[in-house]
Amino acid sequence: MKSVQHTRSPSDIPTFFSTGGAVCGLLQKMDWSASPLGDPQGWSAGLKAVMTTLLPAQAQIVLFWGPHYAALYNDAYAPSIGHKHPHALGQPAHIHWRELWDDLEPLLRGVRETGQTFSAKNRPFYIERHGLGETVYFDVSYSAVREADDTVGGVLCIVNETTERVRFQRRQAFLLELGQTLPRLGAAERIGDHAARRLAEELGAARVCFGEDLGEGQRVRIAHEWAAETPSILGDHSYASFDPTLYDVLKSGQQVRRNYAEAEPRSPALQGLGGVLHVPVMRADRLEAMLAVHYKQPRLFVEDECLLVEETAKQVWAAITHARAERALHMLNERLEERVADMLAQREASMLQLHEARKMEMIGQLTGGIAHDLNNMLTPIIASLELVRRQSDKERTVRLIDGGLQAAERARNLVGRLLSFARRQTLKPQPVALALLVEDMHELMARSLGPTISLQVRIDPALPAVLVDSHQLELALLNLVINARDAMPEGGKLTIAAGLDGDGPALPEGLVAGKQVWLQVADSGGGMSDEVLGRCIEPFYSTKGVGKGSGLGLPMVQGLAVQSGGGFAICSRVGEGTEATLWLPTSAAGLPSSEPSPVQAPRAQGPIKVLLVDDEALVRQATLLQLRDLGYDVAEADCAARALALVEQGWVPDVLVTDHVMTEMTGVRFAQRLRERMAGLPVLIITGYANLTPRELHGFEVLRKPFRQDELAQSLAHLLAQKG
Template sequence: MNSLTDGAAERRSANFPGFLREGGTVATLLQALDWSRSPLSPPDQWSASLQTLMATILPAKAQIVLFWGPEYIALYNDAYAPTIGAKHPKALGRPAQENWSELWDDLEPLLRGVRETGETFSAQDRPFYIERRGLGETAWFDVSYSAVREVDGSVGGILCIVTETTERVQFERRQAFLLELGRTLPALGDAAQIEAQAVSRLGQYLGASRVFFAQDKGDTRHFVVEQQWLDGAPSMAGQHQYAHFAEHLHQRLGNGERIVGDFAAGEQADLCASLLLPVTGSSGLEATLAVHFHTPHAFLEDECLLIEETAKLAWSAITHARAEAKLIALNASLEQRVASMLAQREASLVQLHEARKMEMIGQLTGGIAHDFNNMLTPIIASMELVQRRLPDDRSQRLVNSALQAADRARTLVGRLLTFARRQTLKPQVVGLAGLIDDMRELIARSLGPTIDIHIAVDADLPGVVVDPGQLELALLNLVVNARDAMPEGGRVQIRAGVADETTVRPAGIVAGQVIWLQVADNGCGMDESVLARCFEPFYSTKAVGQGTGLGLPMVQGLAVQSGGGFTVRSRLRLGTEATLWLPASRAPSLPRESDMPLSQAPLYSAHVLLVDDEDIVRQATALQLRDLGYQVTEAQSAAQALQLIDQGLALDVLVTDHVMAETTGAELAHQLRQRMADLPILIITGYANLSPTELHGFEVLRKPFRRAELAHSLARLQEVKMG
């Protein structure tokens, strides 16, 4: 097939006039043209000079066009054809004005000047507006226009040798624009001025009707326009939605797609051409540079490159200016922030100092309280033994006075331990309604007749996990504080309830069901300075001798040690609200120890092994046990106790101090339980808060204790063993 075609072409070429045979595609077109419609005669009738010239032009590799005769009939070679784009081949053999109409006002005077004067016209990088790809564009050429003479010396036509320099000129102009813009924008400093200058310069350079940066809002839906260049187009200032302009517009821009000509909706419908160029960063789409034309416009690659480079350059300058503005603002407030940070640091140091001071006070208080308990234990035991042996009333009164003083000292030490959170608690499930009902008469007596009391505690409230005795003491402290705040009478409310989701809980209590117990009065209240110090130990606003300053710290210590919290709200002359927050329990509340019927008689011939490393405490306790009817063997350490048992000591009950050197009472108790699973054990302690694991299966008695309390604890062990 190809050989036949080539053969046919060779036969046609053989019929060409001689000067056309090496002329390529254009020569074939010249031979095939219908010359009856052209002002020029067929090629075989051309003048000798024209034929000779065309024989030279057609095979040449330079871009050459010949405008022949007074009508400037266009004759050109294959190398020139791409220069005129879509005008080829219809321009071949036709008057130039027909196909170069858009630039004829520019081209015709040049051709006429050469024809009339015979002088050559030449120029470098000569711009021409030409429509060769549908829409018009500016192209640049190096040109040389020379007169071609006939034999008689007359000018037959104009020989135009051209070299298109459009790409080079566009590159140089583009680089010059960007270089000047790169020098100008950073010098402006302000981000808004940089943005306004960039879109204005680009709009003027391109001859656009509107140019702006659409800054992305980061929500994939909205963009905002702040600065814009306008030339006859409506404003786009303000916030807009991507979806109002094109479907999936944000997604396409976010993918880095350059969008040409499909941005026309609503008020933008009058625009004929548009280009959207995304500016992306590490976080995705940051902005879009939009260029709009209200007349038809072809976005050539040169323009697209220019817009792209301008977008990068301008947005970089805008981002840098914004960062610098933030840095300047940051530096402007640096002194103030440093001062604020130093003040915060000082406040934190003061708070830390106070916390450490309170911890040290707690440790010191706990240690002193432990020693006091050890001293009070033999004092109370000895006084009770003496009391049982003195026959006369006067001696009994003296002993009773001494015991009352010892009880007051014991109460004070208990408060110290509770404040230090080292009190040995016996938590159990307690019903608040029942506990407060039992205390109603005591509360009424404590408040006196001038104060009305209102109690609102639902019997159906869940129980709370707390030491009931310590809770009674804490509640009584709060009631007495309320009384002292109302010397002329007033009203006290005791309320309780379940903390719901809307209740503001104290710090540290976030999970689990919590019950609040509140004591509120309408007394004198506290100002901010007093309220800030109300939890300090030994701080009191009461007169000398009327308060220890340990009431509220003791309540706070009990609450925290029980896994809850304690808050106080107060306003001067309006009253105070003190609220205990305690963990709730789904288990039913247990009967109180004081309500349990217990046998006071000891086990028959019960043999007690008493272990305590304090001789004076051990001896006093042994005397009390013997007075209660028990047989007692003493050991001054856990090691000695184990040695006695290994030697065959038969015991019915173990009574041991907890805090001892080398081995604690709880550790000794666990060791003996492994040998004698049913052995009744009573742990006596005056200091440490035993954990539930350590307490499990043992009776605990707090130092200092009265004879009746010791008998009560041993009786409980007797009841447990018997049944």
């Protein structure tokens, strides 16, 4: 609409413009030569008639007329389009509704072409009416307006904005679900992490994190976070690292809302973000915690969403403090149980109730413990045989030593499988050929299935290799096969197939096409109902009865797929069987050789001092000999305390090699203490029983027992090269 206003004499003003109201006044003064509708005096009788009804109406009504969908509306409708009014009056809709035109135009065209009414309740629309875009909701009814010749001249839209109601209902539903879920999670860590993820999903945020004020008015500890395509900020931060005034504003009980222009400078913690919302959690006028919601793009911070974040922060902090109190009470009860004899009976009863759920965990711990001892025995065996072989020149002796090394290597692989079963081993992804892996397992699977179930394998050997921990994949596949067997008590057919993501089941949401291979286990059993299918991935949920299943098989399979960068899905129909499908990422590297060629172990480059700490004398002595054979200057200690004493006496190591599982202090803890004295000291953790997460390792390099001399040499060379 042009800004120039035209004064008309009363006789020139159409009667349907005289019904009063602000919009009527604007219509009277418009320059209609800039509108595709032309002079109102020349409008059709149908358009004039509908305008006579539309303008004085109290309902929110907009009319889109003609092939250009020129917009005409009344006073009641104007607030719903914000700053688009009054410029949208008389103009083609695609000009001022451009951000939602791809959504709106098909609806209008459908009514115009068919003459049929379109209606919907709480219909979402994305609209820019207050600067930034937002999703709003309307009850809508779009009807055709016909001309005298029965053709459709325009679309009359009667709308009622329900945005506030929808947002209120969604907020209440979210808070209700959160209030029911958080108490069941138990641990404070799980509560904070779950709330951060759910809030990010609800608001479409790039990062949600929950921080606890450290009490000195300077720093906040971020211990719970969910982030997508945004760097993690877990750890301790100063408030000023987010915003210089953040602490003062939060301490006063106010929220901090801010949008950043693309080139506007911001702190490192907020790099790549467009909008941030920080909400305080107060108790007795004291700032106790902060909930931060970060967005990739600038955000219109509507009050209802800000209220949702505020209420969520209160719920989460209350749940976390309650969980901590329960944990403290639980620990106190445990101490009391140890000291009061009459509590032992109650404790035994509780243990019996948890027996089935913990059976697999106990077996895993036992297996892991045995594997740990075996690794400690194998380490000096392998080291000693290697050192003897390097000094022996008799052909028969070399043959015997090679046989001993091969047997030790097989034992090492067996221990790896034990640890994999016990879920006590960090994943070690490597290129795996699915056809070869399934072929190697064929006999084991056939024996597990029994004679009444036929096993068919359809896997092209030419499929690309996948990047996954082969031992964990074997365990996952065996889990699926056993599940299928239990679903076919009368016998049946089991099919294992694989293929590229384009020639099989649809990819799960979030996976990139062209980079995944699917592996499917399908049975002809009785299938699952929708209720069972909906819960079958839940940990500890099992339909097999007491003593026949722990309910951890499918969650472990899903965890392996997701942790490996793939996905997992299961579909089932009653009477038709079940299909369980893993998606695994393809590997850019080639398959490892089945018979690895000998690698020359890199020797020490110059005088390099190694501090070796291990409480197992045999392991320590074997490792000492290996290191000295590689040319390193080694000082040894059987515990962390003696190692610290060596350092205090003047021994300055260039690298630390330490066992992890030691009686007085773990290797990781000892390495951290030594790093406080010697920043940047290269650290190699050796262990035969490790399920440490990257966060628990604090960035230290890990070498699993038992190890070959070349593996030890390569690890040290890599660490020293990084140090430069």
